[in-house]
Amino acid sequence: MPEFAKTRILVVGDIMLDRYWHGATERVSPEAPVPIIKVSKQDDRPGGAANVALNTAALGASTHLLGLVGRDEAAQVLEARLKAAGVACHFNQTDSEPTIMKLRAISRNQQLLRMDFEQRFSSDYAPAIQASVAAKIADSDVLIISDYDKGTLSDCQSIIALAKAHNKLVLVDPKGSDYRPYKGATLLTPNMSEFEAVVGKCHTEEQVISRGSALIKELALEFLLITRSEKGMTLLYKEGTEVHFPARTHEVFDVTGAGDTVISTLAAALGAGEEMQNAVAIANMAAGIAIGKLGTYAISGPEIRREIAANQRSARGVVSEEQLAIAIEDARLAGEKIVFTNGCFDILHAGHVGYLEQARELGQRLVVAINSDASVKRLKGEGRPINTEDRRMIVLSSLEAVDWVVCFDQPTPEHLLELIRPDILVKGGDYGIEGVVGGDFVRSYGGDVQVLSLLDNCSTTAIVEQIKGEE
Numbered sequence: 001m002p003e004f005a006k007t008r009i010l011v012v013g014d015i016m017l018d019r020y021w022h023g024a025t026e027r028v029s030p031e032a033p034v035p036i037i038k039v040s041k042q043d044d045r046p047g048g049a050a051n052v053a054l055n056t057a058a059l060g061a062s063t064h065l066l067g068l069v070g071r072d073e074a075a076q077v078l079e080a081r082l083k084a085a086g087v088a089c090h091f092n093q094t095d096s097e098p099t100i101m102k103l104r105a106i107s108r109n110q111q112l113l114r115m116d117f118e119q120r121f122s123s124d125y126a127p128a129i130q131a132s133v134a135a136k137i138a139d140s141d142v143l144i145i146s147d148y149d150k151g152t153l154s155d156c157q158s159i160i161a162l163a164k165a166h167n168k169l170v171l172v173d174p175k176g177s178d179y180r181p182y183k184g185a186t187l188l189t190p191n192m193s194e195f196e197a198v199v200g201k202c203h204t205e206e207q208v209i210s211r212g213s214a215l216i217k218e219l220a221l222e223f224l225l226i227t228r229s230e231k232g233m234t235l236l237y238k239e240g241t242e243v244h245f246p247a248r249t250h251e252v253f254d255v256t257g258a259g260d261t262v263i264s265t266l267a268a269a270l271g272a273g274e275e276m277q278n279a280v281a282i283a284n285m286a287a288g289i290a291i292g293k294l295g296t297y298a299i300s301g302p303e304i305r306r307e308i309a310a311n312q313r314s315a316r317g318v319v320s321e322e323q324l325a326i327a328i329e330d331a332r333l334a335g336e337k338i339v340f341t342n343g344c345f346d347i348l349h350a351g352h353v354g355y356l357e358q359a360r361e362l363g364q365r366l367v368v369a370i371n372s373d374a375s376v377k378r379l380k381g382e383g384r385p386i387n388t389e390d391r392r393m394i395v396l397s398s399l400e401a402v403d404w405v406v407c408f409d410q411p412t413p414e415h416l417l418e419l420i421r422p423d424i425l426v427k428g429g430d431y432g433i434e435g436v437v438g439g440d441f442v443r444s445y446g447g448d449v450q451v452l453s454l455l456d457n458c459s460t461t462a463i464v465e466q467i468k469g470e471e
Contacts, residue, residue: 002269002279004272007142007267008062009053009064010136012066013148014146015046015048015069015152016101017047017077017100018044020106021037021103023037023107046078048100050067055264060268065082066092068094069093097122121151129159130162133159137162137163142270143159143163143170144267145160145171145172156182171266171270174190187221188223188224189259191229223235223236232246233280261286261287265279265283316397317405321419325420327403331364336363336365337363339360339426342427345395346384355452356399356401367403369405371407371408372409373389412438421445421447426451429451429453436449
């Protein structure tokens with residue numbers, strides 16, 4: 001998992017406000033044969049380059065956004081929404097053009113009308129944009145150019161030259177059928193239809209690769225990433241190598257904003273030090289998550305971390321305290337209830353197994369904390385534990401009921417309870433509920449404490465005594 005929080009990203013491009021009016025339609029207008037929408041809700045979302053910045057900030061990357069906006073209410077709304085999400089806004093405001101806004105009227109989940117409020121920005125603003133980039137580029141790791149052909153990037157070559165002079169990565173989400181303004185960028189991320197609008201219709205994989213390679217050479221790129229919907233992604237290197245990434249198997253609900261998700265995740269991963277191929281693989285995962293959501297959706301770091309864990313089959317098992325904290329964060333993001341228990345579990349027997357299965361049924365995730373060897377010795381005396389902590393953890397982690405196993409050396413697991421704040425704390429045996437260590441703390445934040453019984457005649461100590469007697 002890349003350390004996205006270490007990445008500094010500068011986004012420059014066409015900033016937009018996506019505004020949605022929602023309401024019921026129950027009658028037709030007497031003035032014209034059109035439905036009347038009784039507007040009951042307004043939803044404002046950053047769009048264009050602003051949505052890219054929102055995505056990088058959601059991943060935890062330090063994000064600065066540059067672009068042109070009007071001196072109007074839409075710009076104020078955008079700045080408020082973006083600042084609330086952690087994006088630093090550096091808007092160049094104009095008095096003659098409005099902030100680009102796309103207004104959609106929605107009723108019964110159906111878009112009935114879209115109105116665009118925009119006026120192409122003059123190339124006269126190019127020096128101001130270039131000056132803003134020059135002021136921020138040295139403190140950035142990656143530059144994202146988000147082009148929607150609205151005039152903000154009328155002098156793209158100067159911006160790319162500034163970034164290259166500072167040895168920065170330049171990722172471009174291109175627009176139109178002429179890619180010459182992006183010459184010298186590190187990477188372009190066209191989708192298949194955008195790519196074919198430039199190089200012509202591709203009927204075979206060989207044509208995609210050969211024409212993509214020719215485009216890399218013509219534009220002096222390092223890489224070309226073609227997003228291909230159900231066919232996944234194709235990454236081309238300037239050296240002639242190609243790598244194909246299959247589409248993720250998520251159910252597709254909405255592809256809106258998937259391109260923004262790809263370039264945002266790619267930039268954050270590269271800025272964190274990932275190699276290009278790994279960064280694209282992570283971006284491919286993020287795109288798979290995004291298209292499973294309705295509308296534009298900013299993917300968070302924990303969501304990607306969860307996807308990586310599932311892909312690597314490492315979502316369960318023996319973990320450190322730090323890894324456990326991350327796993328718990330991911331589980332909570334998915335709305336899962338966390339159950340916690342602890343003990344020595346020296347010789348695992350039927351009583352333990354039945355108890356752990358009962359505990360797991362109380363929630364979606366079960367954490368088992370075991371006493372270290374030194375801790376067991378302090379509690380049980382010389383000759384214990386029979387099995388070392390690494391063996392005990394391996395056996396416990398193999399149980400279907402157990403999600404994570406962690407070891408602690410302290411007399412009690414209270415520090416772990418403070419770390420993960422489980423929804424339910426359970427203990428097995430003949431404890432009274434008031435005698436459960438950490439119970440008061442768990443109840444203090446609204447958690448539940450339960451005592452579950454073990455199977456009759458099942459006791460590790462009894463088993464040890466029986467073995468000694470038979471000897």
